[in-house]
Amino acid sequence: TEKPLLVIAGAGSGKTRVLTYRIAYLIKSRGVDPFNILAITFTNKAAREMKRRVIELVGRIGEYMWVSTFHSFCARLLRYEINHLGMSRNYVIYDADDALSLVSNVEKELDIDIKRFPPRAVMSVISDAKNKLIDYEAFSKKAVDYFEKIAAKIYGLYQEKLFKANALDFDDLLMFVVDILHLFPEVRKKYQEKFKYILVDEFQDTNIAQNEIVLLLSEEHKRICVVGDEDQNIYSWRGAEIKNIINFDKQFDDTVVIKLEQNYRS
Ligand SMILES: Nc1ncnc2c1ncn2[C@@H]1O[C@H](COP(=O)(O)OP(=O)(O)OP(=O)(O)O)[C@@H](O)[C@H]1O
Ligand SMILES: [Mg+2]
Structure with missing residues (x-):
């Protein structure tokens, strides 16, 4: 299915596992090129772990997939594109x-x-x-x-x-990517075409800037899958917007919502 997908469940119910298996399914059964997949996790450790799991499931071809946090994704994109904002690529x-x-x-x-x-x-x-x-x-x-x-x-x-x-702080990483994607349609198009499939873990923890990045990258193809926990907005003190998950199916019409009930960890 190519519809936007929102998976909601509680802690330990297998949300991250669902994402990992979905990536493996896209590569193995649907023939999607890992080069066209972007997976976002909330920590670098979770990114490494997800990449390792995907490679275990699909083999070395999984290396080509971008799996990272929002911040390292943005840092990487800006290494190619920051010149659009008048800064140079070796920014610190x-x-x-x-x-x-x-x-x-x-x-x-x-x-x-x-x-x-x-x-x-x-x-x-x-x-x-x-x-x-x-x-x-x-x-x-x-x-x-x-x-x-x-x-x-x-x-x-x-x-x-x-x-x-020629420096930026952590928050600029996000804001500058949003600026570039907004201001330069040809850049936006390039990344929309590269990242034909976008998957985001812990979506309840995204802030406004991060939500905007997801929207800008997926608004054309709408092959977006996010998972999150409605009751686990632990980062709200640092700008997470629970609205992002609540409004997800308003931002994308025909979103399929899946709720996982079982807890496998306890
Ligand atoms: N369908 C399943 N069958 C057996 N074990 C499972 C299943 N789904 C998840 N698990 C196991 O349960 C544990 C929790 O899974 P996972 O990390 O995917 O959950 P989560 O919902 O992402 O948790 P968190 O809320 O901490 O992010 C893992 O050890 C995982 O291997
Ligand atoms: Mg998880």
Whole structure:
């Protein structure tokens, strides 16, 4: 079946197993080229494990499949495409500590009191905005209170410094991919054609940016399969949108919804 598929179940009910077997089925029974499959997991460890399982089921040909987290998927895509945003392909990724010290430096440069505007708090506001695809311009426009107005100034200079250093932070990885896929139809088309089959594990944990990436890549062919747990939105504190899973069948008409009942782990 080529209909969008949403698998919902509780913990330990075999959701990840369903994804792994579905990939094996696509390759072995449907003759799908692993080169055309994108599988997204929530951790690098889960990605390695899924790839290992698929290779066990279908053989070495499984090597060609992209299995990764959203972040490493985006980092890989940007290695090819970031020039569209005026940066160069050897860009560096700032980790949380690098990003935090850049925010501190920016505050110093702007003469902002770090006691009133703790870099960590400002960083989390910026991060939250990026995960909602709110860039510096949009953020400044909607800033109302004093804290937001200062945060907007910091966000602006922070972004400028990242750009000058040819660097991005973790959240930019997602937001920049969304930007490129939005702004450059030929790039979007290229990846829609490459990733003819898209599968996402732990879909309940996706944020707005991640959901948008899935939509942009699958909107043409709609060969999308996501699995998730409605009761397990443990990442909501860092921007996950339970709405993504609840609205999935509104974003894709004729979604087939499957519920797994049994728990195999307990
Ligand atoms: N149909 C099945 N028959 C036998 N064992 C199964 C079946 N489905 C899953 N299992 C086993 O149950 C365990 C949990 O499976 P899996 O990791 O796929 O579940 P999950 O729903 O993804 O769990 P989580 O909520 O932790 O992500 C695994 O050890 C798996 O091998
Ligand atoms: Mg799982």
